[in-house]
Structures are given as C-alpha cells and as structure tokens.
Amino acid sequence: MNQPVINLSPKVSDEVRKTTCYMCACRCGINVHMKDGKVAYIEGNKDHPVNQGVLCAKGSAGIMQHNAPSRLKAPLKRVGPRGSGEFEEITWEEAYDIAVGILEPVRRDNPEKLAFFTGRDQSQSFTSLWAQGFGTPNYAAHGGFCSVNMAAAGIYTMGGAFWEFGQPDWDRTKMVMIFGVAEDHDSNPIKMGLGKVKARGAKVYGVNPIRSGYNAVADEWVGITPGTDGLFILSLVHELFKAGKIDLHYLAQWTNAPVLVNGDEKSEDFGLLMRDKDNKLMVIDRNTGKPAAFNKKGVKPDLAGSQRVKGVTHRSVFQHMAEKYLDPQYAPEAVAEKTGITADRIKRIAAELADVAFNQAIEVKQTWTDFRGETHDKFVGRPVSFHSMRGISAHANGFQTCRALHMLQIILGTVETPGGMRFKPPYPKPPEAHPKPHCKVTPGQALDGPHLGFTHGPDDLALKEDGSPARIDKAFTWENPMSSHGMMHMVISNAHAGVPYKIDTLFMYMANMSWNSSMNTRGVIDMLTDKDEQGNYVIPNIIYSDAYSSEMVSYADLILPDTTYLERHDCISLLDRPICEADAVADAIRWPVVEPDRDVKGFQSALCDLGARLGLPGFVNEDGSQKYQDYADYITNHIRRPGVGPLAGFRGNGDEHGRGESNPGQLDAYIDNGGFWMEHVPEDAAFFKPWNMNYQDWAVKKSFFDKPMPYLFNLYVEPMRKFQLAAEGHGTRQPPDHLRDRIKATMDPLPIWYSNEDENKADEFPVTALTQRPMAMYHSWGSQNAWLRQIHGHNPLYVPTKIWEENNFSEGDWAKVTSPHGEITVPVAHQAALNENTIWTWNAIGKRKGAWALEEDAPETTKGFLLNHLIHELLPPKGDGLRWANSDPITGQAAWFDLKVRVEKAPPLEQTKPDIPAQKSPVGTGPKNLTWKLGQ
C-alpha cells in the first residue's frame, strides 16, 4: 500500500526549561518546551516529587494563561470612579511615588491604618516580613476564608493536618476514606494516590453530599447531609469504643489520652491537664500505679489511670472520652436521621474500619528509637487512611468536626503508621513550636513579632489594653480565639464599618475580593465604592497587585501589575507552604523562563523596592540603601535563623542542604536540578515521626526545628479548656458576657458536634447550597483561559431528584434561589447522585462583564453566576440586637457551606440575576480566532 511517509521524529523543541507550575497552589514541576524563545508546550516534570510527570488540565493549559489577553501591561492609576475600570497607564516610578506618598505618613503616625492582606500567596514568610517591618498588626493571607479549620484543628490535635501537612500512605493503605473533598490543593498527588489505590483494588470511601470527581470513583459513596460529618464521625467513634476496637497501646504511648485531668471543680485549673513539678504532663504508671511524667523511660502510661487527692478524683483523658462517646446520643440510631446515613450503614462502616485497622494490620521491619529511649524493631501499620478538606472545614462547626476526624484516626492508631496518614516534612510540629500572634504597634517601627500564630490561652489573644480587638479583622479575639490564619473575609466589611477602627489604606495582593472570594459580593462592591459626607471613599486608599484584568482591579486606585508565573522568580519555601511528600523533604523555585514583554514586575520584587523606599527594617542596610535588589536577591541572601534561608537546598558551597551559609549560586543550582531540591526521609525516620528520635534528629539537621521536640497528640486540647475557664469567670482576661455561653459550649477540649441550622434559618430555608471546585478551573482566573473556558464556560445549578420533581423542572429551566440574605435567578440541571436536601454549582465561574478581557456577552457573564451573592459575612439577625459572624466561633473560618436556601421555578431569562453592570477593560478583549502554533 502506498501510505504517505510521515516524520515520526519531529523536533519537539529547542530547549526545555524546568520550573514550577502556578495554575494552582499544588505547585507541580513543569517542563516548559521552548521554540525560538517562546513557550511551545508544557508538560509535567517526571523527576518532581509533587507530580512525577503528570499534569492536570490547568497546568497543561498554562500556555493559554501565560499568553492571555487579560494580562495587565503596566502600572495603572485610577482615573474614573472606583469600579468603572477607567485607568491610565503610569510608570513604575510614578507608581512607587504614589504608594510611598500614601504609606509613609501611615507608618509614621499609626501603622495599624494599613491593612495588608494577600490571597493564595505562596510567599507569606516574605510578605509577612514586609508587614512586620511596616509595623501594622493587620496582615494575613487568605487562610481565614479558606480552610483554617482544617489546618488549625490538625496542628492543635496532632501537629499537622492533611493537604500540605500530610497525606494518606497511598502505597500501603487498604482503605481510604475521603471527607468533603472535590479537588484540594494536592490536586495531582490525590489523583495519583487514588490511581494507585484503585490499581491495587483497595477500597475508597467518599463521604460527600455530591457524587462527582473523587466521589464518583469511590467504591462507596456516603451522601451525607451537609454539616453533619461531626455527628457521623462521633457515631463511628461511639461504635469503636463500644466494641473496644481502639488501639490502646498507641493511645497510651503517643497521645495525651492517659494524662490526668484536674477534676477539682473548685480549682481554677479545673479541667486542665496535670503536670509534675518540672511541668511535665502527668500519667499514672501502670507498673507502679503511681503518677509519673509521661516521658520517663520505662513508664507504662495507664489509660484507665486516675488519682484521688483530697477527696477529688483526677481521671485520665481517656476516661473522659469513654464517658463522652459511649453516650447514647452518638448511637447510630440516634444520628441516622440527622446525617442521612442509615444506622446499619454506620455500623458497617465502623466494622470495616476496625477490620482493616486491626485484622489487616501491616508491618514494616525497621529498628528505631522512641523519645522514651525504647528501641523498636518494626513500624506497625494500621492501613486505614483518611483525607479531608473544606467539606468539613468550611462550616461553623468545622474546627470541632476536623478534630473529631483526627480523633477517629488516632483511636484507630493509624496516624504516622504504614498505611495510615503520614505527615510531610517539615511537619509534624507541636502547636507550641509555632509562634504566637503579635500585635504590639509602635509608630515608625516594626511590629513586635510575627502576626499570625497559635494561641494557647486568653493571654495570647490580640487585644488592646482596653480589651478591644488589636486587628482590623478581629482575629484572635473572644469572637474567635484560635483564628490562626486571620480573617481576610472580615477586613473589607470591618474597614467600611470603621470597627474596631478606621483604616487608611487597604493593600491587597492576589485576591479577587470584590468578586468570588467575598461573601456578599454585591455588598462588598458597595463598601469598596461607598463615600462619606465629604464625598471621600470610606476606605480611603486601595492598592492592589494583580497580574490580570480581574474584577478586583477595577476597585483599586493603584495597580501594581505582576508578571505571569513563567516570567518571575518565586520560591516555594519550607518556611512557608511547603511541597514536601511523606518520604521526602523538598522545596522549589520559579524563575523567568521567558522575560516579560510588558512593563510589569514580580510583586515580591516590587515589595523589595517599596520596602527600601519606606525604610522598612529588613529591607534596608545600615546605610539606608536598598537591601534586596529584587526577590531573587532576597531568596538567595535572606537569613531567617543562623544557617537557614528561604531555600534549604544547595546552601554554602552548594553541597550543604537544610542548613548552611547563603550561596550566590543557589538559584542556578536549583535550575540545573530541574527547579527543585529534594532529599529523602531516612527509612528509620519514615514513620512515627512525632515520637521517633531518628526522625527528630534528622529534622534538626534539616533545619525544620532547632532542637528535637517530640510531643504527644492532643486528643484533649488544653488551650480550649483555658478559654472555657475564662468564660466561666476564671482569670484576669475575661470575655464579654454575650460571648461566655458560646465559648463554654463550643470550646470543648474534646471533639463535639453542634448544629448550625437554626442560626441559618433552616426552618424557612431547608436546602443547603454548596459549591465545588471544577478540576479544570482555578477560581476566577481559569476563565481567561481560551481552552479551559470551553470546558466550564457557565455553571448550572445542580438539583437533586426530589427538588427537581417537586418543582417539576425540565431541561433548560431556571430557578429563583433565595437565602436569608439574598436572591439569584439561574439555570438548573438535574443530578440524581446528590444528597436530596442539597443543591450545588461549580465555584467562581460567573464573571463580571468587562473583566478578564472577555467579550461582554461571554457565557460566564450571561449564564454564569456566583453563589456568593447569597452568602453573608454575618449571620441573619436573631433578635438579640447583635450580628454574629458567619464564621467558626473558634477559628473564625468562613462558613461558606452553612448556606441555607429555598428553590423555586422561575421563567427562563437571557441573563442570570443579579446582573452587575460592566466594568471597562483596561486591556481590551481577545482575538476572534486562535491558531496557536510556533513551529511549522
């Protein structure tokens, strides 16, 4: 046959440049194929610890983001009213002058009048340094509205959480249970893990009201009623206690379950953990029956221990747990209706968990020594693993629910064991190893320490002398004492209300706060544009850094245009949000694989300039000259602690890893190494890390901490009890009376579940409305991507069969959705595999007309919509004259998923409602046709 001859070995590219993807926060390694200096094709880096060669849809579409017509071209100065999108392009010099003109007096007189908040910033250790140098207490990243419940509950309970902190042992686990995950930050690793588990035919449980994505491939789908996971989990705990299917040895050795709890109701230490004179936690030693320090060599901590002193019995944490969780209120029959899971199924799941954990235990032969000095010859594994994210954390009961899940893992003895959940370096770290919040302001000077951290009692709250909140977002106050990530979602509304005080300048980076990252979007738009009697904006100055023509851009007065992720230096640092895997410590960089063709600058480099012009400590030398020429300079030469800098790899002469002098050739070494540095965790340090001295010593060498710090898992979180004690009237720092009852009720040192239904008027609004991350979209910024927007150009509201039939909906119908706060009218679609009281849509698809260089009739603007219009940062009034925040009372986490609504059929429209008028595009719109090809 005369077949055409084709070239089977065409040239692929001139050169491959290896850097780090930033189409999302997973930070995979990418090979950027270059043809005559331009980006031709992007694929995964096979050597990279995070993605091992694979790449998700977003990552593969990077070329369309890097070349998006929505890219900002130069610094912008607002000329029209806020929100109009009318700007004029200015030079960087002009931009810096404007910024310095605004910020210098603020710093001189009252630094707290600058609120500097960043979005999914991956340079927080840098941006926070800048904010500290400036002296404002008002700094945080987006964690408060994202998933602080997950992070904080993990740290307080066991020194690390899921996502960046830990992962299931995908290679060994025999059963994975995933709670409330659509995508997570670990986008690719989770998919790779599920792939491995599936290939082995191991079992996957998906606990989620919606059966899509991971939950679609799950062997068992538990279509739970939103907000009730805590109850479901505690019921599993109840069953396991009842059957004695608990890893007693694990609990006795590695957790504070055997630690004695002060039982003296009259004491102001009532409910606190008992300590000996050297302040060591006290347990009863089963060998002697006597109290002993938990960490003494040879002690056999007694879970059943109790001590009677002066007529008062101090019982072990474990006894308190048994009492609490054996209570019939947690019996499967008692929770079945609320959770929407039958009692039989709950029992079966408990049985299966126990069966895998105890009857199918695995062993990894390996000698290691624990912190009590005992050597072991193996790691015993309980191959049940869990993963979870915002599905349980983005509720007002999320902190306690996350705690409950961790407690479940811990009583099964799976955490840090083969087949269980494993921490990723530099985690685990005990809560005490993290800083406490700092808020002491001195005009013209730096803050007294890091802004964010972990509170361990009332003394750590960020309050002024008069007891009023020190921070604009009211983080670390009695309203949410453990708000470790701050509360970005409260900043604009508080700044607008002037409560706790007025600010002068809102400085934001990489957060679309006027749109998809705000609750009550319409309201926030009004706050950003609101004027006072004199006709001045209520929030006087807004400076913003974005790389693209987003909705937020139009509301800023000054825009500092960032580069795309392929045009700048970045570092993914162990001091920040690391990218490590359970078996390896790693960090990475981004570097300009192409130079920007626009007058734009990496934001961090801009901060180096601005910091120097403002004379911020840390950003100027003794002689007042600029300390870091740009971010690359900072990455290479900044020293945090002796021998420790932003990057751990290739220090000193390039052969020192973890600790070492700064190395001028470090960035090149990273580039030569594929853009990252990685070192494997030694085999004898691979498991039981919190208690394994082999790990602890290695961790010190690698600079995760400066001395070994083994610790016990906190099933019982003492700091919470301290806040309760204050609420009960003990101590000098006292909560306002209206908060006492709530603190007593919610700050239980042992995991509990409480409902948020009444607060959200579930009686009138019976349906829960949720959003999910589309795997092929990243929040708002995916819509500027010509390839991705063809996949998710608009977002129907998915409705379960029951509601579909009640309203006799049919294809093409629209619905009016009403919440206590607002109303939207949107297209509906039917989904049978959906909890019958839940509706949902894809997150952040809806766009404002004129944004993202899209044409004004783009489907994102006409058929797309945001659920955010229905959500409010405050709960509906309940008649006590107060407005309570729509946040977790412990951490302040935004309770996105407590949203309750009513659905009714509406006549079809041409345009979803609300329809926000267009903004002018500072960059025009994109071309009519795309034929993207460099080579011929």
Add this chain to the structure above:
Amino acid sequence: MTTLPTHTEKKLGLVIDLDTCVGCHACVVSCKGWNTENYGAALSDQNPYGKDPSGTFLNRVHSYEVQPETGAAQTIHFPKSCLHCEDAPCVTVCPTGASYKRVEDGIVLVNESDCIGCGLCAWACPYGARELDQVEGVMKKCTLCVDRIYNENLPEEDRQPACVRTCPAGARHFGDLDDETSEVSQLVKERGGFDLMPEQGTKPVNKYLPPRPKDEQIDILAPLLEPVAAEPQGFLGWLDKALEKI
C-alpha cells in the same frame, strides 16, 4: 489510500479505565496542547474569548449518570477519542485517500495535504472522533500521538501519548492490543474490557474497562462489631483486662 489494510502488524491503542477516571480533563488539555503545536495544522479555537467559544479537540471527557436497579445513582466520567477501529468506516468513505489506516500499527490518520474537508469521514464515524478544523478546513483526529510514540527526540520513557503521560489518575493505558502479553491486553482480560457500540461493526482497537461494582452491591466483608460493654462502667472493666494484655 482508503482501502483498509487486510492486516496490521500491531494494534496500538488505548485502554481507558472507567473505574479510575476522575473526569479531570487533563488528557483533554494536554492533547490539545501537544496537537496544537505538533502533527499537522494547529487545533484552532473560534470566539476563544467571546460568546459560544468552540474549538477543535481530539479527546473529550463526557460525564454520565447511571441508575442501577437498586442503590444510589453513579457518576461515570467517560473520556473519548478515536478508537482506531480495525474496520474503520471513516477510512473507506474518504474520496481523496487522505484518511488511512497505517499498516505498521493500525493507527488511523488523516493526511492533511490531501484532505478536502468534505466531512464525510466524520459522518461515518459512530463515535464522534473526528472534528473538522474551522480555520484549516481539514479533518483532525486523534493521531495516537504518532509523532511521540516513535520520536527519537524524546526520551524513551516519554514515547507515549501525551494524554497517557499526563493522566494523573493513571486511568489511561497505551500499548499493543494485538499482543496478549502486553500490559493493555492483560488489563482487558482481567477487567473485562469492552468495545463501544459493537453493533456498529467497527471493531474498535481501544477498549474500556468497566467501573467496579459500587455501594451496597458489595456484600459486607467485615463482621459487625460486638459490644464489649453497654455503659461506661462495664467499659472500664473491659479496659482493665485489655490493658493487662498489652
């Protein structure tokens, strides 16, 4: 040459695991990326930033909902690209000879310089695996990455289709389905791989692995738990005994 070869030396194709596909669209986009820059004309997009954007894709992921007799409905993500049929109607209908099936490996290709863009082959394909590019006016289809799998400019390990290399879940497998010993043939055997629309008589080379049974359909493996104690007191009794044992 539009007469089909009587025999091909290999039957290269894909095996797609519907039990594992999470519907992430990674394969869709990496395919778009590779084939826009490589084999033949770029895969163009119309109104890429406007109303009704639409473009040429060689691989698309559908989602279906299946309602079993009993139990909850299931969601199944369903990637689809050219199945490189043995009896490919798209080839024989082609008036110009642009469409052909390679003798070496059975890959079905379009020789774009011969294609008049009549669209008949797309009509003949039961599966919707061919798309006429609106800018070039030539027929585009999955090439099984013929310009990757033998490409000496790529490292050995990368000589596989872009979509397979990128699939995070490992739901896509590439190989010779003519060779029973190959990994793909083994998978098809073990997991009961099946053809799409067998009644169309196209004899697809690509195979699909069915989703494993889900939910209540699996009977319970673990025995239900036996209570050791009803109320706290009894529990402590048990606890004491249990602690003695460890």
Add this chain to the structure above:
Amino acid sequence: MHPAPSIIAFTVFSGLGFGMLAFLGLGKPDVSGFTGFVFFFIAFALAVGGLISSTFHLGNPQRALKAFSQWRTSWLSREGCLAVATLSIMGLYALLIIFFNTRVPVLGVIGALFCLATVFATSMIYTQIKTVPRWNHWTVPVLFMGYALTGGAFLTGEVRIAAAGLITMGLFQVIAWGLGDGRFAASGSTIETATGLGQIGKTRMFEAPHSSKNYLMKEMVHQVGRKHATKLRIIGLVLMSLLPWAILMFLNFSHLMALVALLAHIAGVLTIRWLFFAEAEHTVGLYYGQRG
C-alpha cells in the same frame, strides 16, 4: 444532521439535471438546433450547478480534484467520476445534436444509463452511512432516482410520465418516512451500547464534555421538533406531489401553469430534502444525551 443548503442544492439540482439529461438521452423530446441547445443548456446548468454547489461546503475546495482518486472504495469519489463521465458522454451527444443535427441513439442510451448511475452514486453517499440508520436503507437510492426521473420528465415536458411519477413518489415518500422513523431504534444503538454502561443500569448524560457547542454537535446533533417535522412533511408532500399532479391532471395545459407546477414540485423536493437531513439522527447524538 445539519441541513446544509449547499448539500441540499447539490443533491436536488444535480438530480434534476441528470434526470433531464437521461430523458434527452432517450430522445424524449427529440429536440435539435436551438431548442436542443436550450434544453441541453438547462439540463447541464442544473447538473453542473448542483455539482459546483457541492464544493461550497468543502474546507479545501482547491483540492477537489483529489476526490476522483478513490473510486475503488468511496461513493463520493465514484459520484465525482461518474458525474464527469456522464457529462462528457452527454456533452458529446448534445454537440452532435445541436451542431450536426445528428442524434446517436446508442450514445444517448449509454448517457442515460450513466445519468442514473450518477444519481445512484449520489444517493449511496448517504445510504452507506451506517451511523445514520434512517439513511442506511434501500429506500434512499429509490427516492433519489425517483425524484431525478420525475423531475427530469417534468422538465422535458413528458407530462404523462411526470404525473405518474409525482403520484408514485408521493406514495413512496410516505412509505419511506414510515420505514425511516423506526430505523434508529432498529439499529440497536442506544446510550447504553454507546457507553457500555448498560451493564450497570439506565444511563443518561450528566455533563457534556464542554459547556460550549462543538463541531460534532453543530454538524451531527441537529434536532427538529416532532410537530415542526410533521408540518413540513405535509407541506413537502403537497408541494412536491399533490399540487403539481392536480395541476397537470385537472387544468388544461398551459405553459404558465406547467411552470407553476414545476416550481411547486421543486420547492417540495427541496423541503423534503431539508427534512432528509434535518430528521436524520446520528449515533454520535447518543453521547450528547440525545435519545438518552
């Protein structure tokens, strides 16, 4: 399927053209000189015009010549070759008549057969498409050739044949529709066989692969409402068959009325041909939730 005007024009007018040529080939009517020229001109104009319009939907018409190469396997290729052959034979035949006033009957008969063969080939382009069960049926060639001949008879003034043709075609078209309506179901292809998910249960589309329409949907997932279709069928029948038939039978012959009848017939055929495409369902529709 998407009813592309260029394709409808192509099939209808080339059909008419070749139909007319067929009759001329058989010496009906036995024309010569200028009248001959006029008749042949109309016939060729229709045939060639139709063929040309078929190139309008090509992505790369400049390469159209390549389409003659695959006559061994491809009906589209065959149609092209036959069309050219037919046109040359009849061209020669016409030249001799118009300029040399000699009619070579053998040549005419051969030409007529080629005309039929060409129309048959055209019809086979659709009939062969297994993925469109409604087309994949013997009625299709019969319809195409029937319409060609009826139209040809009409245009060559063979009133009696035309009238007979009109009524038979009317009846046959109704039968063909009846048979066609059940074809997709009979083909056995369902969303369950398309996805192989039938083993688990009843299947429906949840999310289309892309939220925006693509080539496949525009080209092959065209839909006409039941009611709309029935209405058009009736209109088509009346125009194509009943009305012109009535005119021919019951009004005493006048060129004007004949013209009206002819135009009605052509309008009817165009309507019916539009339906031929618009009502045709392609198996790919199953993947996009049609008949799901």
